[in-house]
Amino acid sequence: MKFTERELTKGVRLHLCETDKFKSLTCKVFIQQELKDRDATSTALLPLLLRRGSERFPSTLQIARELEDLYAAEFGADVLKIGERQILEFYLQMVEPSLLPQGEELLERGLRSFWEIFTKPQGPGNRFVDSYFEQEKSTLEQDIKGLVNDKRSYAQVRLIALMCAEEPYGIYKYGDLKDLPGLKNQDVFAHYQKLLREHPIDIFCVGQNLEGVARLLSSLIPPRQETVELAPKTQSTVAEARYFEETMDVNQAILVLGYRTNCSYHDDDYYYALLVANGILGGFAHSKLFVNVREKASLAYFVGSGLEGSKGLLTITAGISPDQEEQALAIIAEQVKALQSGDITSEELEQTKRGITGAMTTITDSPAGVIDRNLLGLVEGEYRSLDQVVEAIWKVTHDDCVRVMQKIQLDTTYVLKSDGSKEGAEDATN
Amino acid sequence: MQQTKIPTKETLYCKELSNGLTCFILPKKGFLRTYGVLSTNYGSLDSRFQVPGAEIVDVPAGIAHFLEHKLFEEEHGNVFGRFAQWGASVNAFTSYTQTSYLFSTTENWQDCLTLLMEFVHSPYLTEENVEKEKGIIVQELQMYADHPGHRIYTLLLENMYHEHPIRLDIGGTVESVMNTTVEDLLRCYHTFYQPGNMALAIVGDVDPVESLSLIEEKYPSWDKEQVQIERLYPSEPADVRNAWVEETLQISQPRYLLGFKHEPVWQGVDLLRQQIIMSLGMRLIAGRSSTSYGELYEADLITDSFGASFNADPRYAYSVIGSETRDPEALHAKLTTIIDGLKKNQVAETDVERLKRHIYGSHLASYESFEYTANRFISHHFRGTPYHNYLDLLASVTAADVQQALIEQLNWDRSTITILRPVDIHD
Numbered sequence: 001m002k003f004t005e006r007e008l009t010k011g012v013r014l015h016l017c018e019t020d021k022f023k024s025l026t027c028k029v030f031i032q033q034e035l036k037d038r039d040a041t042s043t044a045l046l047p048l049l050l051r052r053g054s055e056r057f058p059s060t061l062q063i064a065r066e067l068e069d070l071y072a073a074e075f076g077a078d079v080l081k082i083g084e085r086q087i088l089e090f091y092l093q094m095v096e097p098s099l100l101p102q103g104e105e106l107l108e109r110g111l112r113s114f115w116e117i118f119t120k121p122q123g124p125g126n127r128f129v130d131s132y133f134e135q136e137k138s139t140l141e142q143d144i145k146g147l148v149n150d151k152r153s154y155a156q157v158r159l160i161a162l163m164c165a166e167e168p169y170g171i172y173k174y175g176d177l178k179d180l181p182g183l184k185n186q187d188v189f190a191h192y193q194k195l196l197r198e199h200p201i202d203i204f205c206v207g208q209n210l211e212g213v214a215r216l217l218s219s220l221i222p223p224r225q226e227t228v229e230l231a232p233k234t235q236s237t238v239a240e241a242r243y244f245e246e247t248m249d250v251n252q253a254i255l256v257l258g259y260r261t262n263c264s265y266h267d268d269d270y271y272y273a274l275l276v277a278n279g280i281l282g283g284f285a286h287s288k289l290f291v292n293v294r295e296k297a298s299l300a301y302f303v304g305s306g307l308e309g310s311k312g313l314l315t316i317t318a319g320i321s322p323d324q325e326e327q328a329l330a331i332i333a334e335q336v337k338a339l340q341s342g343d344i345t346s347e348e349l350e351q352t353k354r355g356i357t358g359a360m361t362t363i364t365d366s367p368a369g370v371i372d373r374n375l376l377g378l379v380e381g382e383y384r385s386l387d388q389v390v391e392a393i394w395k396v397t398h399d400d401c402v403r404v405m406q407k408i409q410l411d412t413t414y415v416l417k418s419d420g421s422k423e424g425a426e427d428a429t430n
Numbered sequence: 431m432q433q434t435k436i437p438t439k440e441t442l443y444c445k446e447l448s449n450g451l452t453c454f455i456l457p458k459k460g461f462l463r464t465y466g467v468l469s470t471n472y473g474s475l476d477s478r479f480q481v482p483g484a485e486i487v488d489v490p491a492g493i494a495h496f497l498e499h500k501l502f503e504e505e506h507g508n509v510f511g512r513f514a515q516w517g518a519s520v521n522a523f524t525s526y527t528q529t530s531y532l533f534s535t536t537e538n539w540q541d542c543l544t545l546l547m548e549f550v551h552s553p554y555l556t557e558e559n560v561e562k563e564k565g566i567i568v569q570e571l572q573m574y575a576d577h578p579g580h581r582i583y584t585l586l587l588e589n590m591y592h593e594h595p596i597r598l599d600i601g602g603t604v605e606s607v608m609n610t611t612v613e614d615l616l617r618c619y620h621t622f623y624q625p626g627n628m629a630l631a632i633v634g635d636v637d638p639v640e641s642l643s644l645i646e647e648k649y650p651s652w653d654k655e656q657v658q659i660e661r662l663y664p665s666e667p668a669d670v671r672n673a674w675v676e677e678t679l680q681i682s683q684p685r686y687l688l689g690f691k692h693e694p695v696w697q698g699v700d701l702l703r704q705q706i707i708m709s710l711g712m713r714l715i716a717g718r719s720s721t722s723y724g725e726l727y728e729a730d731l732i733t734d735s736f737g738a739s740f741n742a743d744p745r746y747a748y749s750v751i752g753s754e755t756r757d758p759e760a761l762h763a764k765l766t767t768i769i770d771g772l773k774k775n776q777v778a779e780t781d782v783e784r785l786k787r788h789i790y791g792s793h794l795a796s797y798e799s800f801e802y803t804a805n806r807f808i809s810h811h812f813r814g815t816p817y818h819n820y821l822d823l824l825a826s827v828t829a830a831d832v833q834q835a836l837i838e839q840l841n842w843d844r845s846t847i848t849i850l851r852p853v854d855i856h857d
Binding site: 021022023024059060061063064065067068069070071072073093094095099100135138139142145146147148149150151152248249250251252284285286290294295298299300301302319320321347350351352353354355356357358359361362364365366367 | 437438439460461462463508510511514515516517518519520534535536537562563564565566567568569570572573575576577578579679680681682683717718719720721723724727728730733734754784785787788789790791792794795797798800853
């Protein structure tokens with residue numbers, strides 16, 4: 001599952017993975033930019049606007065009918081956040097043309113329509129259709145407000161916003177409500193044109209007969225003159241651990257703890273140890289958090305930890321009964337301490353390494369997984385092969401895990417729970 | 431061993447063992463992962479049943495799901511660690527009609543498969559570990575109670591049905607969970623976890639002959655007599671229990687769900703054909719390619735969440751259409767006009783042909799997912815629907831079939847509306 005890479009024009013790279021393993025053709029386009037106030041909100045509007053219509057397919061209905069004619073082809077657009085980069089993503093997936101009645105013809109038609117829809121939006125040329133623009137602003141407003149509908153995701157986003165309030169990483173991937181009223185159609189359009197013209201673009205394709213795909217794509221992409229340099233990510237340290245509480249009308253309380261690991265992708269000695277240590281702590285059903293918070297103490301149904309490898313943050317999340325917060329926090333703290341003091345059995349270490357390498361191998365069984373595993377490398381400017389990563393994980397020792405866990409610092413604790421009386425986040429300790 | 435060509439040109443192997451277990455094996459060349467799932471034809475609906483010569487048994491709601499949690503427990507700890515030694519993941523899920531236990535692994539798939547069959551057939555239930563599980567399950571129910579999509583769906587079924595157990599949440603209630611005993615659990619276990627009531631599927635780069643002989647050799651021996659299970663359901667009136675229900679939750683905007691209750695008259699091939707016909711019909715109403723979608727979106731009455739589905743089994747059948755919306759009443763009024771319009775001979779041949787291409791492509795694409803494929807083989811087997819005929823049946827469906835189904839099934843006298851509204855925020 002290796003990619004070959006070539007530059008189509010300045011700053012536009014094409015990565016091809018020729019394989020007959022899948023019954024589909026999958027292409028993803030990633031356009032990178034710095035995570036910035038206001039720009040983040042403008043970018044978040046683009047996927048919503050582009051699906052409204054293009055020159056050749058001027059409405060959602062016409063786009064949808066084209067996709068149905070292509071035998072359930074999927075076109076989509078979204079916004080991702082990796083470290084302090086915001087990424088505009090376009091994707092195409094269609095059934096392997098050789099399995100379909102009109103084969104090759106459909107492949108070319110699919111690619112042309114895909115590219116058209118995402119680069120030639122309907123409008124007078126310097127702006128999106130005004131009525132679409134106004135309506136999609138309110139759609140984005142609802143999307144951002146709608147985060148609260150999924151309490152676990154909401155709590156995780158709130159923790160990051162509070163913990164990284166002074167850093168770009170604190171910005172939500174879909175931007176901020178306060179920016180929305182001020183966004184102007186022409187400015188958002190200009191921002192979009194700039195992304196296409198000057199920002200780094202990476203196109204990944206997985207499937208069969210990709211030379212044909214490459215030829216077609218390079219004929220569709222106009223030459224570019226320059227590529228912007230993106231700023232490196234910021235670093236921050238913990239001054240004092242903070243605690244925030246927010247109340248809502250909910251049945252279950254959600255606890256989220258955010259740690260700074262002081263370690264990231266390029267710290268060769270630590271990065272893979274951190275991956276393994278996080279796995280031992282809370283990545284699996286055999287992990288310390290699951291065993292102790294859920295299985296032994298019966299406090300939670302979901303509890304686990306996760307890692308953001310670019311920014312170097314570790315978070316722990318648990319859904320608990322509101323009257324058991326103290327008990328849960330104490331057991332969670334004990335598990336972190338256990339790792340820091342070397343309480344890791346050889347069984348835990350072995351199982352976790354197998355679990356991580358198994359999961360990494362598994363993602364290469366899906367075309368989207370084959371592509372997405374490169375995202376961190378894309379943002380960090382250094383791709384690593386599956387073999388390389390698997391080898392690095394197997395090299396991690398007990399002592400490596402202890403050392404890397406001793407570097408982590410609790411920054412922020414956030415609790416969402418029912419209380420009835422107050423609204424909004426308040427700092428309860430300082 | 432029976433061999434069937436599936437639409438992706440791969441071969442599916444199938445066999446019923448002498449103990450009654452049905453096995454499906456789909457070899458996938460070049461893939462690194464193996465997925466295995468062992469399911470029992472037993473879900474939340476089966477809360478009242480009888481075996482020959484015994485009394486009718488009634489058990490608390492949510493017991494199939496409770497059992498699903500408990501089978502992972504062993505005398506010394508749980509089974510997660512044993513799968514973890516091969517880097518495998520193991521999980522389970524319970525639906526209205528079935529309970530499934532699954533693993534996914536890139537190493538030692540034979541060991542994983544053996545362990546899967548072993549742990550599902552080795553219940554270890556004690557007063558103490560059953561009590562302990564209650565706290566975990568209650569937190570799971572609370573998580574769903576805060577989840578608007580789950581909450582509104584549960585509320586809809588609760589108000590569509592008078593008596594049928596589909597009106598109850600799959601996990602039961604906090605009260606039914608707290609009232610569940612070891613005895614209840616074991617009685618259900620021994621009734622429904624017999625190989626004749628179960629099926630197993632494997633998808634991955636495996637050899638079908640090797641897989642099958644491994645299953646035959648390692649499947650726990652079964653010398654007990656297998657009994658016929660009679661599942662008992664209350665008689666259910668044709669009308670809905672409540673035609674309009676509202677509730678509040680902490681959400682960003684209202685949600686609207688319209689449900690139509692159908693008479694569950696379809697079985698076997700008719701059921702599968704009806705599912706295809708209705709999925710086309712539902713797409714005519716809520717698909718992005720429908721004129722109604724554009725109309726409702728332009729009027730700012732729906733969001734991306736707008737969708738429709740037909741759900742059927744020999745025991746129940748209903749359709750659901752809904753969206754998040756700023757104005758549930760206005761959406762309901764417009765949707766009424768749209769549905770009545772479609773019922774008045776407005777289903778166009780060209781639309782249906784285009785949608786059939788979409789369904790054809792989606793069906794082919796669905797075989798890319800190991801999970802979806804394996805679970806489909808099993809659920810269609812339990813339901814008695816011939817999944818391998820899917821594309822032939824699709825080809826046979828006409829615009830007139832869709833037209834007729836919409837007229838007959840979208841009957842306003844058997845419809846119910848559920849609305850979730852945001853809680854008022856008092857500052």
